[in-house]
Amino acid sequence: MTDESGEHGDAVGDGVVGDDASDEPDDGAPDEPDDHDAPDELDEEAPPSPEGEGPLTLEEFYRAVEREGRPVVTAGEVARRTDRSQAAVTEALAGLEREGSVRSVDVESDPVVWFPSQWGDLATRERAVLFPQRREVVVDAPTQYTRARMAQFAHLVDTTGDRESGTRGYLYRIRREDIWSAPFDSLSELIALMRSVLPRRSDPLEDWVADQWNRAHQFTLSTHEDGYTVLSAASENLMGNVARQKLDEExxxxxxxxxxxxxxxxxxxxxxxxxxxxxxxxVDERDLETGDPIDVDLHVDLRDYQREWVDAFVEKRAGVLVGPPGSGKTVAAMGVLEAVGGETLILVPGRELAVQWREELLTHTSLSDEQIGEYHGGVKQIRPVTIATYQTAGMDRHRSLFDSRRWGLIVYDEVHHIPSRVYRRSADLQTKHRLGLSATPVRESDDEEEIFTLIGPPIGTDWTKLFDAGYVQEPEVEIRYVPWRDDEAQNEYASADGRERHTIAATNPAKVDEVRYLLAQHDDAKALVFVDWLDQGRDISEALDVPFVNGETPHWERERLFERFREGDLRTLVVSRVADEGIDLPNAGLAIVASGLGGSRRQGAQRAGRTMRPAGSALVYVLATRGTTEEDFAQRQTRHLAEKGVLVRENDVS
Known part of the structure; x- marks a missing residue:
């Protein structure tokens, strides 16, 4: 198993992690004792539990078995693990045996040993093992609740095991960037959440977390009373030995x-x-100009969680709304616009999204057509609310115009693009408030922390609340491993190498039959079939007799097909990467990813997110050719969804 950096990670399916020092992340944290000198943490005695009072329960017996690490235990071992007398445990176990919950057997080495009657109950239980010196947590069979909580302060490194049997293991690493960007107002709130989900407390880990939290509050940018910007440090040492050493006269x-x-x-x-x-x-606390005030009224009632997003942003003045498609990030952004009440610049990846933003603003706010401008392609309008593309705003001949405005708010839609060279120039535009929007602020280069540096901390990262409240339909995601259609195709793959191998696996002809089969199984669903290869898209389009939308499709034709899909006149569309983001395709109940598994985790999450809508069932099938690198790519693409609490199944196609 490998993590995203390509380094070998640890097997987590059985809750046991390998050499403690082999993959320590180099994160610049203060030196800690070498892991080679640390005792084996799996043998470490857990702190006394509140057990030992009242009759022994089946839950306590299960925990004792897990702590012993053996399939059978003696009454003495259970007594030690539960802080009870051996006589009391023996009597309680006899009662559980009469109920059928446990069984016993006489052996020569010990008079009686006990074990669970239903091993499946024990095997599929959630278990967590903490490795504090490496700041890693292994969780077997985590619940959706646990995954959502872990995502707020830890990074999902890898998963392994069999989801169908409930034994999927998750390996999390707590990095400094995760603590810096944790969506909490205080250290005590962060520590409280960690204690609620981790298997035990660790003073060294909590001390490290406190240190990282404090690091994130040592430097501040503020506005001097005379109008210029001031960099302040918490101490003379930090200013002299960090800021003035790292920064120069520029x-x-x-x-x-x-x-x-x-x-x-x-x-x-x-x-x-x-x-x-x-x-x-x-910490950016500058008192920036908001430009001319705008009186904007929102014509839609915000949901409770959207109101929480708006309130959190107004307090922080910077942040990234992280929520699945369909959760209403655009409407929440309009709520922010209403609250800020200043001139606003909205940056988008392409013209299609600019047109959609204009329509949404006219529909959901009191803004008039004359108050909204677009700045892209052949349209050059600067209005109180201006919608521009990232590329145009970053061009030298236009940049001075955007930089001279006193924006009260800049909205960065699809903010995960910001770290790229072309897009990040727009992050330097001056504004009082910066708001990023994205369902998937992750990039394959693992530089998503730059998003939170340039724009602001994440807001609204707990997707579970949205699923549980019914605001967003949680999708069912299944990776389907497709065999080769014949020996000739498989032999062609075996004799190829590099990029050619990837192409052959991605365009496996058997996928056309599998797409046809899945569409027949869900013939009442509106479906999107995603491809990365034009020839494959054309083959599927011809086989199914449905349109194929790609980069060569004229803009007017693309919009016409998307509109027919929205209206229900078209039930199925084959689409290339043009539909990965920025295109509003609501009510797609089925997504089939036929190729594109060499893409990023963000791309996989975006495509799965096309089915996350407020109503109806939502299904995502990811096709991977069996026995090829696509298997690993498929797991990587769906990892971000798993981190957010979405269940991902795996299935071999016969």
Whole structure:
């Protein structure tokens, strides 16, 4: 098993992790004792539990078996693990045996040993093992609740095991970036959540978390009463040995005091990036201009969680709304616009999304057509609310125009693009509030922390609340491993190498038959079939007699087909990457990913997210050619969904 960086990770299916020091992340944290000198943490005695009072329960017996790490236990071992007398445990076990919950057998080495009657109950129970020195947690068979909670302070590294039997294991790593970006107002709230989900407390781990939390609050950008920006440090040592060592005259104009420096105009974003890389995120408290005020009324009632998003953002003045498609991030952004009441710039990846934003603003707010401008392609309008593409806003000939405005709010839609070279230029635009929107703020290069550095911390990361409240339909995701159609295709794959192998596996002809089979099984569902290869898209389109939308499709034709799909005139569309993001295709109850498994985790989550809508069942099938690298790619693509609490099944196609 490998993690995203390509390094070998640990097997987690049985809750046991290998060499403690082999994959320690180099995260710049303070030195800790070497893991080779640490005792085996699996043999570490757990702290006394509140057991020992009242009759022994079956749940306590299960925990005792797990702690012993053996399939059978003696009454003495259960007594030690539950802090009870052996006589009391023996009597209780006899009662559980009469109920049929446990069984016993006489052996020569010990008079009686006990074991669960239903091994499946024990095998499929959630179990967590904490490795505090490596800051890793292994969770076997985690519930959706546990996965959603872990996602708020830890990074999902890998999964393994068989989901059908309920033995899927999850390996989490708690990184400094996860603590810096944790969506909590105080350290005590973060620690409380960690204690609620981790199997036991660890003072060294909590001390490290506290240190990282404090690191994220050591430097502050603020506005001086004379109008210029000031960088402040919590101590003279931090300013002298960190800020002034890492920054130069391009960033700092002059010192003001031992803990304050005068910042050069336009250097704020660079300062935040440099200090982040040095291990110190910067709190941005600048008092920026909001431009001319805008009186905007929202014409739709916000849901409770959307109101929580808006309130959290207004308090922080910067952040990224992280929620699945269909959860209403766009409407929540309009709620932010109403609350801020200043001139607003909305940045989008393409013209289609710009048109959709304009329509949504006219539908859901009191803004008039004259108050909304678009700035892209042949349209060049600057209005109180302006919608522009990232590419246009970053161009030198247009940038000065955008930078001269006193934006009260900049909305970064599909914000996961920001770390890329072209898009990140827009992050330097000055504004009082920065709001990012994304269902999947992850990138294959694992630089998603840059999103939170440049824009703001994540808001609304607990998807479980949305699923449980019924606001968003939780999808059912299944990876289907498809065999080769014949020996000739398999032999062609075996004799190829590199990129050619990937192409042959992705365009396996047997996938056409599997797509046809799945559509027949769900003939009443509106379906999207995703492909990355034009020839494959054309083959599926011809075999199913349905349209294929790709980059070569004229813009007007693309919009016409999407509209027919929305209206229900078209039940099935084959689409290339043009539908991965930024295109509103509501009520797609079925998504089939026929190829594209070499893409990123974000792409996989975006495609699965096309089925996350408020009503109806939602199904996602990911096709991978059996025995090829597509198997690993498929698991990587769905990992982010698993991290958010979405169940992912696996199935071999016969």
């Amino acid at each position: 960033h700092l104009h002059a010192p003001i005091s031992d803990t304050e420096s005068w910042v050069r105009d336009g250097a704020e974003a660079a300062i935040k990036r440099i200090l982040w890389e040095a291990g110190y995120p910067v």
